[in-house]
Amino acid sequence: MLSLSENILRIISGFGILQGILLAAIIYFHKKSDRSVNTFLALYIIAASLILTIPFIIHIVGWQHSFFIQPAPFLTGPLVYLYLRSFKGRINLRKAIPHFIPFILFFFIAYYNINKFAKIYPDEKVVPPGLIQSPTTILILYLRPMHQLVYYFMARRVLLSYQRSIHHLFSETNRIELNWARLLINGYLVLACIFVLVFPFAVFFPEHVAKIMWFNFAFGAPYIYLVTFKGIMQPTIWQVQPESNKENVEVEINDVENMETELADEKTKPSRTGFNPEKIEALAAKVVALMEHEKIFQEPELTLQQLAQKLGTSAHLLSLAINDGLKKNFYDLVNGYRVEEAKRLLLDPKSNNYTVLSIGFEAGFNSKTTFNTVFKKFTGLTPTAYKELQGQPVL
Template sequence: MFNLTVSENILRMVLGLGVLQGMLLAALIYFYPKGDRSVNKFLAGFILGVSAVMALPMIIHFVGWQNSFFVQSFPLIPGPFLYLYIRSFKETITWRKAWPHFIICIIWLIPIYFNLLKFSKLYPDSEMIPIQALRSPTTIFLIMGRPVLQVVYYWLARRELISYQRSLRHLFSETSRLDLNWAKFLVNGFLVLVGVFFISFPLLFVFPNNISLILLTNMSVGAPYIYIATYLGIKQYTIWQAQPGVNKETAEATIQKVVDIETNGTNGKKPKPVKTAQSDDRMDVLVKKIIALMEEEKLYQEAELTLQQVANKLQVPAYQVSQALNEGMMKSFYDVVNNYRVEDAKRLLLDEKSRNHTILSIGFEAGFNSKTTFNTVFKKFTGLTPTEFREKQNVLTTAS
């Protein structure tokens, strides 16, 4: 029993430090001078939400389970914040859009209050929540309903992330500054946290005397997660921050129109606009102008070329350029530009004059901004890395 108490005290101390750090990290995110507060406020809210969930065992320990109804909806807070954070990557989230997602947190308190009131009258002197209360169908529904709702928000956040990731390919030729691996970690890590609770909840029935220790252990998993989420979130750029000279409103309008164009052209859920001969002619003219920019002016050699820059060159709205590429060339902006870069790199790799040039210098000349990006994109289009491509061609040349 002594060892168990020591373990609980250590976990409470670790958890307390984690909660405190979570609050400080949320403040750091919100007030970070280089960040966009309209986006970061949702990440800060998410970190605070996870911290609040981590604090649950300690709060319940101090106030008693009979009086803990006011904190029982804490586990419902992180999911909406995560979803709104991912969604805010491409649009401004107003209070009107946000508040409906938090109504459930208030509604959930009503049945929790009456359920706790019922069992607190039956077991007024019990220090730990009785196993009879845990086994109540109402209690099981109220406890397990929370992670189920969080899984729903995980799915919504994941869907928004996939949509955002797909839209980037219509706006940028190089997306390393908007790398979304960290966002995938954020979303998938949240699912892991929810999954840990699903796994640990049955243990409460198997080891009813160790409820406190099980909950403390469960919540401690969140501490390293919020550290990593904060570190990676601070370094994330928004779409408008990645495009010099483009304000937030213009970027939001462009991405929304690009998403609409892609939706109309791929899943068939929205009716396509009726085309006329005149609109087809304009589309053909625009496609030819884009090809001319790439082949004659070699615009693809600009390392961080964006859709907006091409639109500025052509003096047309960015969404029209995207539409011309999608419908006229059946490709995204990313694929069009990088196809030209890969073809140019292949030409340079086979050119006798470039035989003594390094792979990296050839990549830079073709418009790539790093060796990693060059290798990744080149292999995607050819099935080989630049080095493998050059070696294969040398072997073929020698053999012939």
């Protein structure tokens, strides 16, 4: 006879399956969705939901036949990684398939282990303590969080690399910076850690497995809903930049990463092929002149490619000039000039009748959030606080 808590748990688990399918469909079929990216997020939501519904599935098919659901945690890591990686370029089958080899291997391992205990406990209706407490089972199950931990660091590395790259290419990154992805991968790590912490209780108190599983639902369900909401709201670079497409973005990001490698190798390879210090210095001087005299930084959506076209040079060479010649990335260069312009306007008596926000727009910022964030990054103060500190009236 099932307890009330076990019945409730299994009902919630059943709804969890429907929840995962529904939320994944919302992500995939949303009118603003880029399916080449959100396919991986939709699959991740389904995989995460399947993990939460393992007790329900075991109840339906019997623990002796539950080997097919046991490898589900080996899907989440690769799907998170591929989702973040797809913001940098197209992911084809050749790139994706190797990441799912552990899932396939674990499928056969789970089949062998469960089948072995099914022969020992053929008539057991619930998962026998002997299976849960088996050293083999414990070792196998702890392979899952180890695998998830590896993909956490891989996903984190991709995210940081992506954020560095867009700061070399764009002066406005507020909508494409993927700051929310920290929530995605950190939440993914928390769920893996919860399993590591909770599973020993299941080993020592197998009769309370159903109650222990409540912890997974308490954290997992809200996380899945939040990831769905944020995923829908997240545009890609090529959706935000009208002149961009996925192929061009991939080329640009690869070019930036190669440039970073060149700069990192400069000390050991001072005579890089095609690297001309005089040419880089002259180009850097042109960039400074363009910023100071034409105030091109006032264009809110200014990109590296647009600046390169204006100077009649390649984006790669321009990026080298900015990073090696001016010791800044493109984002910091442009926004540094915007902040200086905003500071000048904030203290200009002629601007006393203008609001702080209108001054931000005049300096080249395209939103209040970006203006406040960037201004504080460079000065340590918000624009309003800066103006008040100088004794100027604030509108």
